[in-house]
Amino acid sequence: MILIVGAGPIGIEMAIELSKRNVPYRIVEAGSTASTIEWYAPGTEIFSSPERIAIAGIPFEPQTRKAFREDYLLYLRNVVRQFKLPIEHYRRVIRMEKTSGDKFAVSLAPSSHGVGGPLEDADRPETYSDIETFEVDKVILAIGNLHVPQRSNVRGENSEWVSHYMGEPHRYAGTKVTIIGSGNSAAEATIRLYHVGAKVTLCHRQDGFRPKKVKPWLAPELDNLTKEGKIQVIPNFHLQEITRTSVRGLRRLRDLRGLRDLEEGEPLSIDSDFVLLLTGYRQKTDLFDQLGVTLIDAQPTINMETMETNVPGVFVIGTAAAGTEIGGVKTFIENAHIHVTRVLHALDLIERVHAAPDRPVDEREI
Ligand SMILES: Cc1cc2nc3c(=O)[nH]c(=O)nc-3n(C[C@H](O)[C@H](O)[C@H](O)COP(=O)(O)OP(=O)(O)OC[C@H]3O[C@@H](n4cnc5c(N)ncnc54)[C@H](O)[C@@H]3O)c2cc1C
Structure with a gap:
């Protein structure tokens, strides 16, 4: 058998x-x-x-x-x-x-x-x-x-307003959503939530999206939405904490993955009703x-x-x-x-x- x-x-x-x-x-x-x-x-x-x-x-x-x-x-x-x-x-x-x-x-x-x-x-x-x-x-x-999920291990990650899964997009209509991630799931969620009327901020750790990693038809739409100011994209973002109303972290001058000075950078706080950690x-x-x-x-x-x-x-x-x-x-x-x-x-x-x-x-x- x-x-x-x-x-x-x-x-x-x-x-x-x-x-x-x-x-x-x-x-x-x-x-x-x-x-x-x-x-x-x-x-x-x-x-x-x-x-x-x-x-x-x-x-x-x-x-x-x-x-x-x-x-x-x-x-x-x-x-x-x-x-x-x-x-x-x-x-x-x-x-x-x-x-x-x-x-x-x-x-x-x-x-x-x-x-x-x-x-x-x-x-x-x-x-x-x-x-x-x-x-x-x-x-x-x-x-x-x-x-x-690959966990971020930051304070606030286990709160009810934080999820590692997008789920039903309609849930986010009219809210401020911060999405953390640099793959297809994050790119797709950003676009879909924008289309249901969410105010979306997309944060990722690198300088920008790696075109080979993202579905070819998503990259141009993300670019256009960013250029038109319809979504906000924050590269080189190092997540530190999630509170009830914000996502806090450091915006570094450039992609410092692999280097030790993760703590250096400009502190940033992003107003958020919901947070999606789409990091794999x-x-x-x-x-x-x-x-x-x-x-x-x-x-x-x-x-x-x-x-x-x-x-x-x-x-x-x-x-x-x-x-x-x-x-x-x-x-x-x-x-x-x-x-x-x-x-x-x-x-x-x-x-x-x-x-x-x-x-x-x-x-x-x-
Ligand atoms: C948003 C999203 C989009 C994706 N799009 C694509 C795509 O376009 N193309 C693609 O190829 N892949 C895509 N993937 C990945 C895709 O999910 C996998 O490729 C596909 O499901 C793999 O099939 P599988 O049969 O190998 O495993 P799975 O579909 O993951 O099936 C594994 C099954 O095993 C069961 N199982 C696990 N452990 C046990 C246990 N102990 N006892 C009993 N049952 C158990 C699970 O419940 C599960 O149903 C995507 C993933 C996500 C998250």
């Missing part, structure tokens, strides 16, 4: 391939189908081209050039129904260990949400009861890597730790030809294989499809890998 943990796009794709070959497996998911995508803000545009995130040969053809979160969730739900996938929703793997007999002992508990997103971050530890334990021969971890997310590593999968630079140790880890019988696929990605995301749905093919090959379910080898994806392509 194989256990797939996680029913995001790549876990689903793996399950379909095992179903097609009548391989016995279970697939468990702590939340709903594709719970990571569920927690994106409503109306988020998916930057990958639709055909590149289609799975199992089922066309994904939304009405617009780029799909929205809602289109992709609908598509994934329909794929799951079409293949009658036996996903056990709201079941979280809370513990996993290798047994002396080379099997894996798994503890599974009812769960109220997926691993990741605002509910996971709510600082309300889940209590587990009705725990089911069972053994499997192999484990495929498709657990994703956006589980908890990291992966939870408890399952890796329990299984003995070693991490190097926050990335699980994997043979990239088979996706098997340093623990024989444990495979990691999808964005989970990238670990916590710092300084740029390189693993997406579109370059993770091949992970499924590699596992099938490693399990002797296909003769050889036909797909092209892994390659980094240039964000401009997607």
Whole structure:
């Protein structure tokens, strides 16, 4: 018996391939189908081209050039129904260990949400009861890597008016919002909140947005809104404190990342009703730790030809294989499809890998 943990796009794709070959497996998911995508803000545009995130040969053809979160969730739900996938929703793997007999002992508990997103971050530890334990021969971890936010660790970060998730934009209409971050999430939130009538200030640590890191169609709009004075952008900003009415920090003369004199600069206080800290997310590593999968630079140790880890019988696929990605995301749905093919090959379910080898994806392509 194989256990797939996680029913995001790549876990689903793996399950379909095992179903097609009548391989016995279970697939468990702590939340709903594709719970990571569920927690994106409503109306988020998916930057990958639709055909590149289609799975199992089922066309994904939304009405617009780029799909929205809602289109992709609908598509994934329909794929799951079409293949009658036996996903056990709201079941979280809370513990996993290798047994002396080379099997894996798994503890599974009812769960109220997926691993990741605002509910996971709510600082309300889940209590587990009705725990089911069972053994499997192999484990495929498709657990994703956006589980908890990268925290800023400044005073005020845990206040109710501060969030690491944009959520419903309408909530911010007519308010003053300060957004901290320099990636796509921060750029997109700035534009969307401006359009619902928020007064937005975007602060980031560098001299400016790095064009290669931001979706190509967002950069010109951000530039125009800044030039027209419709949003305010504050580069070289070092966040120090969040109060009920303001964001406080230092505006440095230039990008001093990596240097020690972080405390030098001009003190700045930005009036704010709400603060969004969109500074990225990291992966939870408890399952890796329990299984003995070693991490190097926050990335699980994997043979990239088979996706098997340093623990024989444990495979990691999808964005989970990238670990916590710092300084740029390189693993997406579109370059993770091949992970499924590699596992099938490693399990002797296909003769050889036909797909092209892994390659980094240039964000401009997607
Ligand atoms: C705003 C936003 C926009 C994005 N846009 C894109 C995009 O355009 N293109 C793209 O490729 N990527 C995008 N991403 C990243 C995207 O979310 C991932 O690429 C995609 O979800 C990865 O699929 P996956 O199957 O590898 O993992 P995920 O979709 O993250 O699925 C992992 C699943 O595992 C479950 N899980 C984890 N641990 C356990 C456990 N212990 N027990 C049970 N279940 C567990 C989780 O609940 C989750 O449902 C975006 C991310 C954000 C935040």
